[in-house]
Amino acid sequence: MIRNFINLTEAELDRPIYRVFSSKWFFEMARNEEISLRQPSKWHDPFENFMLNATGERSDGSKFTVAFKDHLYGQCWTTKRESDAIWRIYSPKSDGVKVKTTIRKLFYALYSQAGSFKDISCFIGKVQYANKKKLIEQLSDPDLMRSRLIDSTGYGQAETLLFKRIAFSHEQEVRLIYNSPTNLKTEWFQFKFNPRELFDQVVFDPRMDYHRYKTDKERLINEFGFKMPIIKSSLYKIPELSFRM
Template identity: 40%
Template sequence: MNNSILDSLDPEIYVYRIFGIERLFQLFETKKNVLVHPSKWDDPFENFILSGLIEIASGEKGQFGFKDHVFGQCWTMKRESDAMWRIYSPEKNGVRVRARVKNLIQGLRAAESFSFADISCFVGKVSYLPQNKLKDLNINVLDSSGKGIAQSLLYKRTEFSHEKEVRLIYSMHNSSANIPKVFSYGFDPCTVLDEITFDPRIDKRMSDVYTHSLVDVYGFPRKSINTSKLYSPPQEFITQLKA
């Protein structure tokens, strides 16, 4: 597993992901996690190394044939922020899930009995650089360990540094011409996830209904479900006035 955790990322740390309640129940119902091709991400600089032109010794230009064989999913080391809830839970009924890095990558490695887990499955922390430095990066994407391909997805512009991203990455070793835009694999939420937190703005009646389903239908531990207190007023906050 150590080969799959890049750049000295601590396997014990927690990472988080916020999405809509519908996606949460889809995850529990299908037991499938979905990684997407970087072309679906908003930043045009995503996958810029693999998608860019390359020039060989003869002067000919082309592109890497495997540029579309890579899939990823974005998590964050940031536990919570007002902006995150507003961006990823616009309907005020989203959830934040939590997992340890080691459980996240173990889930990917174990799924579907991958024959090439050591060179296909990775998790790593994103580094943020000025745009001019991104252009000067020299990553060996052809290295036999598979790490180079994964590391090419772990760089973003400095303007995105507030995201504190960690990315789960799968590199598909498949010569088929029909490469999908998404990659799904078997995923047990009760094993990989260890906390579910509701949007701080959610209607309590709805969170109670959702909690009931998560516990009684899908077997998620009740003690590991809560609601964010981001907007809760501080208790017993007393300002002392000086005479």
């Protein structure tokens, strides 16, 4: 089981992680009680999954592409509790909702729903950051690439999603990864979960109108039965300051 946690120590598994959803996506997720993972090819950074998107070359010089790259799905979280950049990027309409859980709880939410092949399909890992040159150099190491592409445990394939350029290191990402045993032929993979058990806290966008915040909070309590702390971020709240002369 420890191999399902990549670049993580046992002590880190209960560390808090966070994700910001748009209000629309969040309430759909709460209503349907489904978490959605997406194929990396649909993520914004074109450098995502560069290893599996690269063209392979066999010892005889023949070329090939990695067919199972479309079997991989992921969802990005962060260990960063509060960030102006994250609110602005993932909540452009100032209506975002941030949820808090732990690495362990998020992994087991997926693991409990993944069926017979869960031990080789479910992973969670901390992203490793390096400059572009060092990332591309990995493609020139046949033994390294072989260990990632031909791995019956699924670990190697999942690990390919945990490399990003150093320019993105401020994101402090943790990624939930599902390696489907078959090609689902869809850009989304969804699994059922209980939001009242998974989420430890819900935080509304600091720029959200107070009346909207109160209305949405009451909806979470009354309609969805949320009992965890539900607050509005105080990121932009100005403290009452004084000075002496």
